[in-house]
Amino acid sequence: MHAVFRPPVNWRHRRFRYKLVVWRCLNCGAVHHYATSICRRCRSNRIDEDKLPDRARLITYTVVKNPPIAFEKQAPYIVGLVEFEDGTKLVAGITDCDPEELKPGTELERVVRKIAEDGESGLIVYGYKFRPAITRGR
Amino acid sequence: MPRLSGVAVHGYGAYIPMFRIKASEIARVWGMPDSELPVLEKSVNSLDEDTVTIAAEAASYAIARAGIDPDRIGAVYVGSESHPYAVKPTGTIVADVLGVNSRLLSADLEFACKAGTEAVELVSGLVASGMIEYGLAIGADTAQGRPRDALEYTAAAGGVALLIGKSSEGAIAELEYAASYVTDTPDFWRRNHERYPVHGSRFTGVPAYFHHIISAAKMVVEDGYSLGEFDYIVFHQPNTKFPYAAAKMLGIPAKKIEPGVVCNLIGNTYAASSMMGLAKVLDQSKPGESILLVSYGSGAGSDAFVFRVKEGILEKRGRAPLVSELIERRRYVDYALYLKARGKIRE
Numbered sequence: 379m380h381a382v383f384r385p386p387v388n389w390r391h392r393r394f395r396y397k398l399v400v401w402r403c404l405n406c407g408a409v410h411h412y413a414t415s416i417c418r419r420c421r422s423n424r425i426d427e428d429k430l431p432d433r434a435r436l437i438t439y440t441v442v443k444n445p446p447i448a449f450e451k452q453a454p455y456i457v458g459l460v461e462f463e464d465g466t467k468l469v470a471g472i473t474d475c476d477p478e479e480l481k482p483g484t485e486l487e488r489v490v491r492k493i494a495e496d497g498e499s500g501l502i503v504y505g506y507k508f509r510p511a512i513t514r515g516r
Numbered sequence: 517m518p519r520l521s522g523v524a525v526h527g528y529g530a531y532i533p534m535f536r537i538k539a540s541e542i543a544r545v546w547g548m549p550d551s552e553l554p555v556l557e558k559s560v561n562s563l564d565e566d567t568v569t570i571a572a573e574a575a576s577y578a579i580a581r582a583g584i585d586p587d588r589i590g591a592v593y594v595g596s597e598s599h600p601y602a603v604k605p606t607g608t609i610v611a612d613v614l615g616v617n618s619r620l621l622s623a624d625l626e627f628a629c630k631a632g633t634e635a636v637e638l639v640s641g642l643v644a645s646g647m648i649e650y651g652l653a654i655g656a657d658t659a660q661g662r663p664r665d666a667l668e669y670t671a672a673a674g675g676v677a678l679l680i681g682k683s684s685e686g687a688i689a690e691l692e693y694a695a696s697y698v699t700d701t702p703d704f705w706r707r708n709h710e711r712y713p714v715h716g717s718r719f720t721g722v723p724a725y726f727h728h729i730i731s732a733a734k735m736v737v738e739d740g741y742s743l744g745e746f747d748y749i750v751f752h753q754p755n756t757k758f759p760y761a762a763a764k765m766l767g768i769p770a771k772k773i774e775p776g777v778v779c780n781l782i783g784n785t786y787a788a789s790s791m792m793g794l795a796k797v798l799d800q801s802k803p804g805e806s807i808l809l810v811s812y813g814s815g816a817g818s819d820a821f822v823f824r825v826k827e828g829i830l831e832k833r834g835r836a837p838l839v840s841e842l843i844e845r846r847r848y849v850d851y852a853l854y855l856k857a858r859g860k861i862r863e
Contacts (some may be wrong), residue, residue: 396613451859452563473564474534490572490613491564492600502600504568504609512845513837 382448383496383503395505396490398430398468409466430468434460434508436484437467441477448494460486460508474509487511519739520694523640524687525823526584526650527679527832529577530795531570532782532842535560537854539669545851546664554669554755558783560849560857561658561673567596568606570675571656572613574788577836578652578677579614581688586614589679590648591621591639595631595787597706597713598658599624610654621648628704629752630813631655632676632787637819639680640691650681655787662712663860670755672783676791688798688832689807689823693739697732698817705815715814724816725754729762732810732818741822743768747805750776750793752812754784759793775800781843794823796839801825 393399394411401410405422416423439458442449449455456472458480472480473491486508493503537560539553561570571594579586592611599606607622621642625631632655639651656675661668683690703724706713716724729751737743749772751759756779763773776793785792790811797807807823855861 392612397615451856451861471564473562489569491569492566493564502566502568504613507564512841 381496381500383494383501385501388501388503395493398432398488398506400428400430401425402428430466431462432488433511434462434468434486434488436472436480436486437461437482439472439477439480448496452494456480458486458508471507472509473507479510485511487513520640520644520691522683523643523680523691524683524826525678525689525691526681526687526828527578527580527582528677528688528795528798529574529579529581529836530674530676530788530792530839530842531574531577532559532674532785532839533561533565533570534845534847535562535849535857536782536846537849537851541851542669554666554757555783556780558670558672559674559785560854562857563859565673566600566658567594567598567656567675568600568609568613570658570673571596571606571654571677572610574656574675575610575614575652575654575677575679578679581832581835582650582679583832583835584650584679587617589614589616589620589650589652591642591651592616592654593621593623593625593635593638593652594654594656595625595627595633595635596655596657597626597628597631597786598660599626621651627817628814629754629784629786629789630811630817630819632791633809633811633819633821634813636678636680636691636791636821637694637696639678640694643680643682650679653678653680655791657786657788658858659784659786660706660712665712666717667713667715670779670784672785674782674785674788674792676788676795678791686828686831687826688828689825691821691823693736693741693822694819695732695735695739696817696819697728697735699728701727701814701816703814703816720754720814721758724814725752725758725812726762726765728816728818729810729812730765732820733766733808736808736820736822741808743808745806746772746808746822748775748797748801748807749773750790750797750807750809752790752810752818753777753779753793754789754812756780778839778843792839798825798829799833799838799840801829803827803829
């Protein structure tokens with residue numbers, strides 16, 4: 379089997395992808411998407427577990443019409459750059475809307491969606507996406 | 517008498533994907549007259565939604581309403597006929613997405629359209645026995661309908677979760693009765709590795725749906741209730757006609773059925789179908805009112821429950837989207853986009 383999504387990598391990132399848990403370097407500010415005891419950028423061992431908020435604002439987006447392997451059937455789809463209240467930025471899939479509805483500053487909320495399937499027999503990968511907020515901050 | 521004591525619903529949550537296809541659009545493609553279609557329109561999951569994501573979103577709303585720490589949840593059961601994996605539980609993914617502690621009971625349930633209420637039976641038993649403090653019972657589906665088949669008009673997508681725990685101040689509803697009635701009835705099935713189910717057409721009516729719904733409702737009466745005492749009655753709704761017809765056979769006025777009927781606007785959400793009716797009723801009920809819920813799953817069986825609404829509904833209802841809001845949030849797709857969204861376009 380020639381897997382596009384390798385189970386160990388996928389498993390290691392699951393807390394980040396399901397709940398936006400990150401490991402932040404207290405020395406240089408680098409954000410890691412998996413548990414680590416040493417910063418990959420500055421080698422500091424001052425790492426703090428943190429969770430990014432469930433709401434963010436859109437900075438900008440693009441529409442992918444020529445997708446990579448395992449994403450072909452989803453085209454066209456929206457990929458956005460979003461910013462959290464604390465200034466952390468993240469690239470994320472944007473769902474449940476058309477591009478025309480989006481503009482810089484649109485309020486978004488996190489959902490967990492199917493990101494891609496590894497063919498008919500491989501892993502199904504789930505993770506965060508953002509959609510225009512419907513829960514009105516409840 | 518299968519009465520429960522000390523078991524209550526602390527949170528409930530529904531989720532309906534935003535896409536809809538009109539039954540008349542399906543009829544147009546197959547050259548069928550658009551009079552007497554079983555529903556007006558049905559919900560359609562988008563390409564990035566499946567039973568896992570739908571179950572997780574419904575459950576997140578149930579947790580939001582209950583206002584409890586997910587770590588106190590001791591069981592996550594997901595009933596569905598469209599689990600994404602043939603082998604690998606939906607429940608463990610849903611639990612991880614929700615942030616539930618790993619000290620957990622979890623399994624996937626299957627019983628056609630009553631797989632969700634089967635989870636309610638199990639979780640309420642675990643709570644009553646003291647094995648767990650809280651448990652999530654979820655029914656979620658992205659139901660399969662073969663192109664041109666009668667089920668294509670109704671097979672829909674949606675999910676409902678109930679967060680059940682010991683009775684306490686602030687509960688949404690007491691669950692005071694739970695029972696089940698099953699027989700071996702071949703009205704609908706899907707064999708291994710098959711993409712679409714097969715059904716017995718008219719055989720799905722009298723010996724299947726009506727026999728089990730009515731038998732379960734009569735069981736509730738035998739156990740000491742009278743159908744007249746319930747403020748709301750919710751039956752499984754595979755189409756708009758069946759729940760009203762069952763009510764008529766039982767002498768129940770249509771106005772007790774009406775508040776829980778959602779099928780006409782979202783179709784049959786299978787394992788979530790009767791639970792969606794319950795969620796819609798909870799959205800509008802008042803403390804002190806009583807609800808009879810009777811599900812139906814092909815193969816075949818019905819679960820019957822009696823809920824008594826408590827004060828907690830007033831405070832907790834507004835913490836998550838109402839079923840009516842989820843129905844309002846909709847976008848229509850034509851048949852081509854429907855085929856794409858449902859992964860029916862094969863290379």
